[in-house]
Amino acid sequence: MTERLHDEARPMLQAAANLAADFLDARRDSPVSGDESMAAVEEQLQAWDFRAAQPLEAVTAGMFELLGRHAVRSDHPRYFGLFNPPALPAAIVGDLIAATVNPQLAVWSHAPAAAAIERKLLQLFGTRIGWAAGEVAGTFTSGGSEANHTALLAALARRYPDWAKHGVSALPIRPAIYVSSQAHLAWIKLARAVGLGSDAVRLVPPTDGLSLDADALAAFIAGEPDRDPVLIVATAGTTAHGAIDDLRGIAAVARAHGAHLHVDAAWAGGALLADEGQALLRGIELADSVTIDPHKWLCVPMGAGMYLARDWAPLESAFAVRTGYMPSASLQRRDAYIHSLQWSRRFIGLKLFMALAHLGVDGYAQMIRRQLRLGYELRHGLQTSGWRVLNDSPLPLVCFAPAIGGDEQNEAVVRIAAGIVESGVAWLSTVDLGGQLVLRACITSHETTREDVGVLLDVLDRARSKIVPAPAS
Numbered sequence: 001m002t003e004r005l006h007d008e009a010r011p012m013l014q015a016a017a018n019l020a021a022d023f024l025d026a027r028r029d030s031p032v033s034g035d036e037s038m039a040a041v042e043e044q045l046q047a048w049d050f051r052a053a054q055p056l057e058a059v060t061a062g063m064f065e066l067l068g069r070h071a072v073r074s075d076h077p078r079y080f081g082l083f084n085p086p087a088l089p090a091a092i093v094g095d096l097i098a099a100t101v102n103p104q105l106a107v108w109s110h111a112p113a114a115a116a117i118e119r120k121l122l123q124l125f126g127t128r129i130g131w132a133a134g135e136v137a138g139t140f141t142s143g144g145s146e147a148n149h150t151a152l153l154a155a156l157a158r159r160y161p162d163w164a165k166h167g168v169s170a171l172p173i174r175p176a177i178y179v180s181s182q183a184h185l186a187w188i189k190l191a192r193a194v195g196l197g198s199d200a201v202r203l204v205p206p207t208d209g210l211s212l213d214a215d216a217l218a219a220f221i222a223g224e225p226d227r228d229p230v231l232i233v234a235t236a237g238t239t240a241h242g243a244i245d246d247l248r249g250i251a252a253v254a255r256a257h258g259a260h261l262h263v264d265a266a267w268a269g270g271a272l273l274a275d276e277g278q279a280l281l282r283g284i285e286l287a288d289s290v291t292i293d294p295h296k297w298l299c300v301p302m303g304a305g306m307y308l309a310r311d312w313a314p315l316e317s318a319f320a321v322r323t324g325y326m327p328s329a330s331l332q333r334r335d336a337y338i339h340s341l342q343w344s345r346r347f348i349g350l351k352l353f354m355a356l357a358h359l360g361v362d363g364y365a366q367m368i369r370r371q372l373r374l375g376y377e378l379r380h381g382l383q384t385s386g387w388r389v390l391n392d393s394p395l396p397l398v399c400f401a402p403a404i405g406g407d408e409q410n411e412a413v414v415r416i417a418a419g420i421v422e423s424g425v426a427w428l429s430t431v432d433l434g435g436q437l438v439l440r441a442c443i444t445s446h447e448t449t450r451e452d453v454g455v456l457l458d459v460l461d462r463a464r465s466k467i468v469p470a471p472a473s
């Protein structure tokens, strides 16, 4: 059996690679919104009863077909939704290598090359943040949620020396996490996961409704003297509106309270590879730790997150354990299992390494710059054709609405978004902004062109003209 499997590996892998390339070639001509009917999927799945063995090529072709048809094609160049970009080919190859070699990254000694590659990448991003290479600590994670989870555990370990042993219930004070009310709601889940409960997440309303400012934060904390600010989170690039919190001001508030400052840059942090992106995120260097998701702006396959920090000690307090069966446990070598949440660990960093090696930092910077520019063009195009643009993010994410107000606006926005999604030509979503529903379009794909933005503007204008009178010009 072993021999047979091995003999078949080459033709199987070659066939799969060809089918994968076919899938990529067909991407642009596919409708953006797929068939979302659960019943249709379940019916198709009935054919897969696992009774008879099937040739792998047929199974592979069947999977590309099924998955491509029954999905919102977030990999499409005219998908203007959340940050799930198509994976770069070099990063896909990275995932193939990781699966083929399948190194175990729990301990350094089992896969020194893989461990060193991840360390090198963390240092690269740490220095892009603005830290000295020697002070970069951290770990690759499954995504932003695990990276933020790590931040919360590190903050608890730093602030309360007894927490690692006795847990939160033994603390004489009520630890609190301060975040913008516009922050990613993963914080609620994480507060529950560490036993603090969702009430420990203090949602601070930004003064302008979008990006958290230091005054609002300071006043909010001052109003709750019975709570202990263990973690203050600034978001650099909110999911809904692309807002960047006041990083410098919030850092000063965190310092005044001795709180751990975490910057959640899950999406926008990828832009640090471009000088323009670094300029937008200035102040991020003041953070104690940062989340960046390579599976967002850096276009590697899910899941890939990074937790970057300036200090190993809180990670070791939170995660270090001693076992008799793990080889070569040594703090000096920073075995992953003693400074991170996972134990057996996939080689997450390789797909990012491959993409960086293939594109170079400059290639990535160009990609980011192009997307920033397309964002400006979209914003400008919308304004020119009479839409009200409602956020002023420098990131390529535009919130907008037809120039009407109140309930009529909400209804028009829902109908416009639904009409466009149904057409299959483009995909965009709606989002709440200050109690009103607005349209949200984000440049997420590195394959999106100026022509694609033009198509979006056209379908938007057409959808609007069916619903509201044309704006006076």
Ligand SMILES: *Cc1c(COP(=O)(O)O)cnc(C)c1O
Residues within 6 Å of the ligand: 142, 143, 144, 145, 146, 184, 186, 235, 237, 238, 239, 264, 265, 266, 267, 293, 305
């Ligand atoms: C996406 C995102 C998260 C969650 O990250 P996952 O990779 O989906 O777990 C957290 N914060 C922000 C700002 C995000 O954009």
